Amino acid sequence: MKHTRKKTKLKIMCMLLALLFLFSGCGGPSAEEGSGDGEGGNANASGDYEGYYKTYLTASIATMNFLTDADGTSTELYSRSGLRLYNYVPDGNGGASLEGELAASDPVCVDGDAGTTWEITLREDAKWQNGDAITADDVIFSLQTALDPEQLYTEGSKAANGLVEIRNAAAYLEQYAPGNSPVSWEDVGIKKTGDYTIQIITEYKTNAEKIKQHFNMPSTMLVHQATYESCWDSSHAVNSYGSSLDKYMSCGEYILTEWVTDSKYVLEKNPDYVHADLIKLPGIVYRVVADNNTALELFLQGELTQVTLGSAEIENYLQDPRYMSDPPLQQLNVLINNRNTDNNGILNNLNFRKALFYATDRESIAALRNAIPATYILGTKMMVDESGTTFRSLESSSAYLPENYGYDPEYARECYDLAMQECGLTSLNLTVIFSESSPNQRPIAEYIQTSWKEIFGDSFSLTLDPKPTTVAYSQRKGWTSNPNSYELAIEGYVPVDNILTDALKFYTTGYPNANEYNNNERVDALYQEAVYGEQALNDNDYLISLVQQMEQILIYEDYITCPVFEIPNAWLLDEHVVLPVTERVPGGGWMTDFAEFVTE
Amino acid sequence: MAKYILKRIAGIFIVLFVVMTAAFFMMRLMPGGILDGVEENLSADMRDLIYAKYDMDKPIWEQYLLFLKGIVTEWDWGVSLKLYVNVSVWDILAERIPITLYLGFLSLLISVPIGIAFGTLAALKKNGIVDHAVSFLVVLFISIPSFVMATGLQYFVAYKWGWFPLIYDDSLPRITTTFLPVLALSFTPIATITRYLRAELSESLNSDYMLLARTKGLTRVQATLRHALRNSLVPVVNVIVPAFISIMGGSLVVESIFGIPGLGGITVRSINVADYSVTLASLIYYTLISLAAILLVDISYGLIDPRIRMGGRKDA
Structure with missing residues (x-):
């Protein structure tokens, strides 16, 4: 009898262990798929990603909120799914130039020789991923969010005075520091002058090129107001915008459609993008591959379109037709x-x-x-x-x-x-x-x-x-x-x-x-x-x-x-890829987002 | 027995509190901070404001009291400040624990029966070719760390032969995509269990009760499996906990090698980037798992050997 009871206990323990194993196997990383909005959606549920540009990140992304991006891992993703006033666009002749992305034209100085007041006109056909129109209100909201004196986003300082000093922007951001005076938003040199026009007032005389470069910085990209406001916690102290697929809204070259935490992120071409005709790729897939040797193996197996070479590997591939090198970054x-x-x-x-x-x-x-x-x-x-x-x-x-x-x-x-x-x-x-x-x-x-x-x-x-x-x-x-x-x-x-x-x-x-x-x-x-x-x-x-x-x-x-x-910067690129530029564009890179595959 | 289990559970909470306190102070005292690497363009005012926002301008003991207050009043363990900005640490862990546990338990479930089988075989065929072969494998598996095994498996099995994916791929069946990392994590526990069981079983095989069992008509294998093995398992169960803990520790690197979205990778990263909240939560999780494993093993002693009663009354 005792023996039977013990056998039963043993069986129960084994069953419990097996159940625990099954439970742990059922969960796992969340695979958020599909935008569910508009024409977006995951067309590649099978995971083949035929024709997609396949690249990798060495670590998981911290957040898609570019205002808090602590270590730059998400830069490519939000750069490609977000919108800036000005961005680098291929010119069709192997080069690229800084042109209006959301902006319809170059900034115009409206105060003559003073050179401190600049008006920017926006395109009227830009849309968010969910179909909402993008207006001057979105730009003002985004900049105001970047400069939020309570959230203290680390990128806010760049938005205030990265390349040009926007009047009172830094003072607004830092107004709660001991000894500083309160600054109202109305005093900041960012104004809406029409549904599709904004005005930027700088502390010092500047030129159009600097204004364009300033509004090419990631810290000045757009934030979707409704999504952002739905991401506050109960105490309105912490905002989790960009921390998951459903807490982010795309509006750029590509739409973020898949987010497998720590594993894979997928961007798909945005048909409503302002320069959609220049985008040839159906999408871009990012895998998280921490080890560069593994990444090289994946590339050699054809699983990746590009791979960065470590200094020790450069010599092995110098003569390889796929070899590419950039001017050193550091x-x-x-x-x-x-x-x-x-x-x-x-x-x-x-x-x-x-x-x-x-x-x-x-x-x-x-x-x-x-x-x-x-x-x-x-x-x-x-x-x-x-x-x-x-x-x-x-x-x-x-x-x-x-x-x-x-x-x-x-x-x-x-x-x-x-x-x-x-x-x-x-x-x-x-x-x-x-x-x-x-x-x-x-x-x-x-x-x-x-x-x-x-x-x-x-x-x-x-x-x-x-x-x-x-x-x-x-x-x-x-x-x-x-x-x-x-x-x-x-x-x-x-x-x-x-x-x-x-x-x-x-x-x-x-x-x-x-x-x-x-x-x-x-x-x-x-x-x-x-x-x-x-x-x-x-x-x-x-x-x-x-x-x-x-x-x-x-x-x-x-x-x-x-x-x-x-430090050298060398990489291998799949031989079937044609880049839109013949040389690396300062500030714009190789513009692989505008690349295309050619078949032999 | 129930009283004993409750006492042990209370002890677990005490240990967790000590670990949490020690970890909190140690991490705050380490060089580095939440703004490392991002403060190049921040003014001094901005830097001070950010530290004040997260109470990092206060003395450490005050930060600790605020931390405890958050836990007690709101069950708020904080949010990640670097790795997954503004995401609650428990959301981060909850998403990753299942796959780490999956790897750990699967490795253990594979290691234990295989280890027992090898150990039994080696003991039965002691000093023979089979025994020598098993001993050689044991030395090999114990000497080579799991991350070296992982790299080797990835290179030969996945890359050269193409039998399994190089890295974790959620579009494939989980068993396929996690086979190699599970295997890499299993070698050391298999070797440990094999070695211990071989030693214990060899001794048990020479006992008087084995002679009696044989005399009663049982074959050598029957006598071994029904009597000797059971007597040998108690000390072996003792090594299962360290084996499990070493699996959990080994998974830190193996997960990184195979790109598995588990807890191991972010634990290491959180320490490197000084993401205090995530590091603390990870440490507490690993401590809890280890203590729970020890408790389970202690309870299992009573099941394996009826002579052992944990927390039972001593007879007069």
Whole structure:
């Protein structure tokens, strides 16, 4: 009897376990499909996606609300499903230009020489995914949402003064900070002047091109009011707009039709898009593939249309007809914390900083990662104008660059000895922090650890201190409260490639979150002139000369940082894809959203 | 027994509270913050306003009390600030727990019978070729971490031979698309169970009661399965919990490799980007699962061996 009872208990336990297993198998990731509105809907329930452009993300998207996008993973998706006043459009001749997307035409200055009041006329045929017309009210609502002083969206600052300073916009956004005065929305320089016209009032004189570039930024994209307002929580404190398919409204080139959390996102062509005739693809499929080796395997199996190549893989595919390369998007520098007071403040000694600069064998280090050695601040991607001319290709921009990529070990040793003497040191040990997960930072650190010691002698040593990315980031930024938070670090900034002054703003006095202390008045004055000066606004050559002066001062007078190399950006593209542009468009990329497949 | 279970459940809550408190303070004290990587263009005022909005300008102990107050009064565990902005952490977990549990339980359900089978075979054929082969596999499976197995399976089985999909694909039957990750997670537990059972069973096979069983007319296999195996299972059940916990831990990386939308991937990511709420909720979940597994195993002792009574009265 007892034996029978125990057998029964065992059977019940096994059944419970099996049920638990079944339950866990029944649930799983939500696969939201179909818009259910208008003509949208998932036409590929089988998952074949024939003819679709198949690409991938390395992480799941954080949100489709571009105002809070914390890490940029969603950029492509909301860029392709959202609408901007101005956007890059292929011109049919292998190039692209910044044209009206929601805007029907270029901005028009309505206050003459003052150049601060600009009127933008909207198209009258633009629609949301659900068929609602897009009007000036949508634009005003979107900008007001971006600048909401209670929600404090991180992208709001860019909407306020990213490229042009909209009157009172930043003050409206930050009005609740201690010491700030209340600002009413009526005082902000964003006005509706008609059902399809808006007016933008700026603090400083600007030009149409800058207005267009400002309203090309993701932070100025449209938010669907009804959807947004339905996404408030019960206390009206948190808004979950963009956190799922039913909490987002498309209106751009494509409509977001499928959202499988952490796994797959599908965009389908929007027949109501303002430039629908230029869209050749039926849709785009995004898979989440965290590992780049897996992504490469998927590409080689034909499951992906494009794949990014890691530095180590570039050599294997250089001769491959599918190989594509972009101008590097980021440059890595050895950052020098000139506020550090350890070692008698040697990091603030000019001769020491020169020693580090000239002791760095950039060519050899770059060869380790198939990178481009750099002795400058403005990278090879920085364009001077829409023609595609790069800053670095100008003769005047190369004239002041040193020979041999700035590598002069003898001169470096002289500067080092002088610096040690000036600081009263006989030996020196420094620590360099870097992101342990970055495949490009560690080779730099390891190389300079050996090479600098060879040049400077036994009195010098460098300790490597790899850290998680967020920890390294905090330590680099921590010098403002703790001057000795770090000594050397490896990192760089990522400027916008079609804004010449963007790479230099990081080195101006008072730039928030700089990696090092900057207070060169000449650079500040030049920067002000370049960004706000009337001559720079109208004379591109003058602007270029100002930028060149700033770069020379920062690198070749102050030696504020030690550039190393630009990170290569290479990828493979399916041979059946035809891109609308022959070269990468600054600010617009390769415009794969306008690509098409050709059959052999 | 019921009293014992209730006591254990109360203990689980106490442990969870301790874990939650320790994790809360540890994460707040770690370098890094919610604005890392996005604050390049924020003014100092904007930065301060954002920190004030999420009470991060207050002392940590005050933040903790506010956190507890939110849980007690509104059952509010917070929202994600970085990974899935403004989504409630429990919504995030609820969507991902099922597939992680699916992987974990399926791995365990495969590992236990296979481990028992191999262990029994090795014990019965002790010092023979079969035993040596099984021992070799055990060493291999224990030595090679699950993520290495996962990468190898993905490369050879999925990529080279094309037998299974490279990554998780929701358009395919779940069993097909999760076969390789489940297999990768199962190797180590199979090896562990095999090794323990082989050792225990080898000893049991030489016991007096086995001799009696044989004398009574049972075959060697019958005697092993009906008597020796059962006696050997109690210590083996002890390793099932660590095996399950190692499966859950291994799934952190395996899920990333196969692109599985489970809890493991976001736990790692939440730590890296300092998304405190999600990290805390994930830690609590993993702790709860581990403690529940331990409790289940303890209860199962009584079922396997009638001599063991958990929480029973001691006889005078």
